[in-house]
Amino acid sequence: MKTLKFIGYLLTLPVILLLWWWVATSGEPNFFVPTPAKLAETFVNTWISERLFTDVLPSVTRLALGVLAAIVLGIALGLAVGLNRTLRALTEPVFEFFRALPPPVLVPVLMLLVGINDGMKIAVIISGCIWPVLLNTIEGVRSIDPVQNETSRSYGISGFNQIRYQILPAATPTIMAGVRQCLSIGLILMVISEMFASSSGLGFSIVQFQRSFAVPEMWSGIVVLGLIGVALSFIFQWCERRVLRWYHGLKEVEHAV
Numbered sequence: 546m547k548t549l550k551f552i553g554y555l556l557t558l559p560v561i562l563l564l565w566w567w568v569a570t571s572g573e574p575n576f577f578v579p580t581p582a583k584l585a586e587t588f589v590n591t592w593i594s595e596r597l598f599t600d601v602l603p604s605v606t607r608l609a610l611g612v613l614a615a616i617v618l619g620i621a622l623g624l625a626v627g628l629n630r631t632l633r634a635l636t637e638p639v640f641e642f643f644r645a646l647p648p649p650v651l652v653p654v655l656m657l658l659v660g661i662n663d664g665m666k667i668a669v670i671i672s673g674c675i676w677p678v679l680l681n682t683i684e685g686v687r688s689i690d691p692v693q694n695e696t697s698r699s700y701g702i703s704g705f706n707q708i709r710y711q712i713l714p715a716a717t718p719t720i721m722a723g724v725r726q727c728l729s730i731g732l733i734l735m736v737i738s739e740m741f742a743s744s745s746g747l748g749f750s751i752v753q754f755q756r757s758f759a760v761p762e763m764w765s766g767i768v769v770l771g772l773i774g775v776a777l778s779f780i781f782q783w784c785e786r787r788v789l790r791w792y793h794g795l796k797e798v799e800h801a802v
Contacts, residue, residue, distance in 0.1 A: 579761040584768070587761040592769055596750065601769060604735055604747045607663055608773075611670025612731040616724055619675045623682025624708065627716075633683065640680065648673035648730075649737050656742060666738040666746075673734045674727035681723030685716030714791075721785050728777045736770065 563581060570580045579587065592601060626633050651672050652665075659665040689712060697703070697711045739748030747766055754763035 577760055579764055583761055584764055588765040588768055591762050591765050600745055600747055600750050603663075603745060604739065605773065607666050607738075607746075608670060608731055608735045611667045611735070612674055612727060614667070615671045615674035615727055615731070616678050618671070619678030619723070619727075620682050620720060623679045623720075624686060624712070626679075627683040627686025628708075628712070633687070640676075644676045644680070648734055652738060652741050661742045666735070666743070669738040670731050670734045674731045677723040677726035677730070678720065679723075681719045681726075682716060685719030686712060688719070689715045718789060721789060725781055725785075728781060729774070732770065732774055732777065 567581050570578055574580075626636055648669060652669055655665050655668050655672070659668050693711060693715060697707050702711060735746075736748035736751070739746035740752050743749040747770060751763055751766040754760075754766060
């Protein structure tokens, strides 16, 4: 019963939007907005083909590598800065400066420093995705209840064991909020990085379709990006439920009380 209810909630709005789209395009044909049937046909012909391997999979691979690298670097650096008050005071102005820089403006710089290759595209993704993870990790570590720290010390838990068993679990809810933000940023930067000096990828293909007035193909590329975003959301929710199982269980107990 719960599964059927979940599926109902999941499909209701997409079905309504599709019906509205079908009604809106059922009259006189519009060159700039294809009908759902035309877009579905174009989607299959365009992406269920060689482009799946030459454009989609390379883009998804670069996105995954960039996001994973940003998460690892952000958590590692965030722990180091969050645990050291002096280091936190020294780095805060620098972090705020670089965080304020829009990652797309770094693309020409990274093209010069890294070169025009996959490494540049991954570096662009990292440059934008690392900040929500890093800053949320710092905030999560900084806001840990001092009583927890004193309790750990009184039990002789220190060093790596304290980070593993007390600090990381306590900061994980805040860290996961940063990870959720970095996923959407990573998808945006994946597209932007492929629009510059690239010969493959989703971003490159969508721009080429737009420039050649292949409007249904352009819309089909946007649909692919949306489907990737939905898949990332479901993957994140699945991981979050397992990583924060104890946290959600605690919240359920608190609500029950």
